[in-house]
Structure formats: structure tokens, C-alpha cells
Amino acid sequence: MCGRFTLHATIEELFDQFEIDQLFAEYQPRYNIAPGQNVLAIIHDGQKKRAGYLKWGLVPGWAKDPKIGYKMINARSESAHEKPSFKKLLTSRRCLIIADSFYEWKREGKQKQPKRIAPKGRHLFAFAGLWDKWSNEKEDLFTCTILTQDANEFMKGIHDRMPVILPKDKESEWIEPRKWSSEEASQFLAQVGMEELHAYDVSDYVNSAKNEGEACIAPLL
Template sequence: MCGRYSLTATPEDVRALFGYIDHPNFPARYNIAPTQPIATVLQSHGKRRFQLIRWGLIPSWAKDPASFTLLINARSETAAAKPSFRTAMKHHRCLIPASGFYEWRRTPEGKQPFYIKPADGGVMAFAGLWETWSDPDGGDMDSGAMLTTQSNRMMSEIHHRMPVILKPEAFEMWLDTGNVPVRDVKQLMLPIEDDYLTAVPVSSRVNKVSNDDAELQIPVPMDAGEAPTVTKKKEAHEKAAAGGGGQLDLF
């Protein structure tokens, strides 16, 4: 599962990687949470477009979004067969730009948050799904979810699930729902390589949605155990010292 993430790269760097035709301007966000708007990249009429959607997919057939389950993640293994995600898998696949994400590991002292990001820095792309829900009065709301897969070796030390991360060479295939059926993108929804990500323990301040600043990503000492970290060249466990809103706020 992925319930918090960040997008701190500049608008120019994000656009350079994803190649959309729009020129949006947006601030760095360090603690993006469900129900907030998130940046996505989708394909429309053969062009990649930047689009804000609500994090928490609402299927087009839902009668009342207020009473519908908040679907922030979709299991890649079963999404194509689930009524809530089946249509989006066929027709509405998207990319979700991210600088990193947070995950919590259970320890004897409680849940320890980790910040996980590409070992080489930069921006990455989560595989996502989106839908448009229309209310009886004609208003539309775009919403979406992230696809998850089983964790790779490094992430398995923290949690058993992780986001599906796509490399740039897979972007076109993933977004081209008109020509690429679901059966052909299943090969993309696999755990990323073990050395792609690095993880560091961070402060429990991330647990509070209103905390949204760069200090959330500063490494902190672990209360117990070892912090799983992976670099591009090697995997190493470093013993840590004991020690002690509003939906339109994103852009």
C-alpha cells in the first residue's frame, strides 16, 4: 500500500521526464495525502497531458461518492477483474509523477516511517488509473488510484506491497489504451529492481497531514533494528543509533 508520497521536483524537471504539452506551475509538496489533488499524466488524442485529479478513485457507476470506499490503491494482480478498476484498466491508465513515497514498518516500539526514493535521485513514475464521475447536475470529478505490486527485496523489509514504478521506456505502452490492451501491460506491473530505491527512517511528523515541509525527509535514528537501505551499486544495512486539507491546497 502507498498512502503518502512527495513531489518536490521542479515543474521543468517533471515536464522534461514525462513530455506533456502543458506548462503547469506547482510548488514542492512533501506530504501528499489521500483526497487531495495529485498530478497525473495521461494521453489524449495522441498527446500527453498534465491533469489534476482527486486521490481516491470513484468509479463512474458510483451513486454517492461521499459514501463510497476510498480507493487510493489498486492491486495490480487483480485490478483488471475488479468492477471498481476494470474500466480504468482498459481505457484510463495514467502516470503519477513522484519524488518519493512513505511507508511504515512495524517495530516493537510501534510503526516507524521510512522515506523511499530513487537511489539516483530525480523523479519516478507510478502506474495509475483514473475515472470521471458525473453528478446528476452535470458536474464532473476526475479521480484516481495508484497500482501496487508485491515488494522487491529491499521494500519487503519495510512492507509487503509497493507502488508499481514504470521506467520512461514503458510510458508510451502504458498510456496508449487505444492500441495496447490490458493483457499486454501486465508485464509492466512488476516490482522494480532491488537496487532502484533507497530507504531512510524519518520522523513520525509525517503521520500528520498538515506537516508538509522538507524536514519530513531528514533521516532520523532508528529506535531499534536496522534501517534497510539500497544504493545503485550495492545493498547495505547500516546499524542505526538508538535515540531518542483542503482538496485544492496542492497546487
């Protein structure tokens, strides 16, 4: 799964890496992004890439209660095309969720050791995501979920699942406004491959979503 990540790149780095041109007046570096919070995402509107914020935790447009979003922070890429919540989104509401690392907790006896993980040789990357719009008389919610897959050999020693990290040359292809079937979108994810990762231990300071700042990513001595 993916339940916490970071994004503390500069705006200039974001512009350069993802070929976007908006200014993010509200952008701030984040070291402990958690479910229920806003995440920086990129979609394609049919003419160009657009960057903005989505709330992490998918609320399907048909949901009766938006609280369902807290149960839908992740979607299994292998079976998303079979699920009512994700099937239609795979065809037309695909997004990139921008990060520069993610956290996972490795069980060591009775304890869980938090680790910061990222692809080797990449400062910025994108998770494959899905988004949707939910509305009632009072508000519109734009929400998202991160797609996951079985762990690769590196991650198996930490957790049995991991987020789908798109290779750089597959990012634009994922969000292009082509009309894939849900099965074709799932097949695309199954074939993108997995990049080499690296990890290091961090303090349990990161365990609380209330904690922020560089202390979250400081290597544990």
C-alpha cells in the same frame, strides 16, 4: 500499499523528464501528499501527453456516493483486471502519477517508523495509475488510484506491498492510447520489473497529513 508520497521537483524538471509543455499555475512543491488531495498526473489524449490534477481516491463513474474514493486509493495490479471498478479503466484510462519519493511505515515492536523511499539514481518517477470521471448534477470529479504489487526483496522488510513504479522506458508505453484488454494491461505490469530502491528514516512529523514542508523529508538523526 501506497498511502503518502512527495513531489517537490521544479516545473523545469517536470517538463524535461516527462516531455510535457503545459504550465502549472497551481503547481506547488509537496512533501506530504495524502489521499483525498490532488495529485499531478499525465494521460495521453490520443494526440499528445497532457498533465493535470486528479483527486487521489478513485470514484468509479457508476458509483452512487463519491465517498467511496477514500477506500480506493490503491488497486492490486495482480487482480485489477477482475474487478468491476478497474477492469474497464485498464483498457483505456491509464495514467502516470508523478512522484519523487513515497513513505511507508515499518513496524518496530509497538511502534511504526516512517521511512522515505525512492528508486536509486532517479530524482523523478511515475507510479502506474488508473483514472475515471464521476458526475452528478452539481459537479464532475476526476479521480485516480495507484496500482500496487507484492513487495520486492528490499521492501519486504518494511511492508508486504509497494506501488508499481514504472521504469523510465515503460512510462510512455503505459499511457499510449492503445486498446489493450484488461488482462494484457495486467500482464504488462507484471513484466515491467522492479527497480532498486533506497530508504531512510524520517520523523513522525510526517504521520499527520496536515504537516507539510521540508521537515517531512529530513533524515532522522
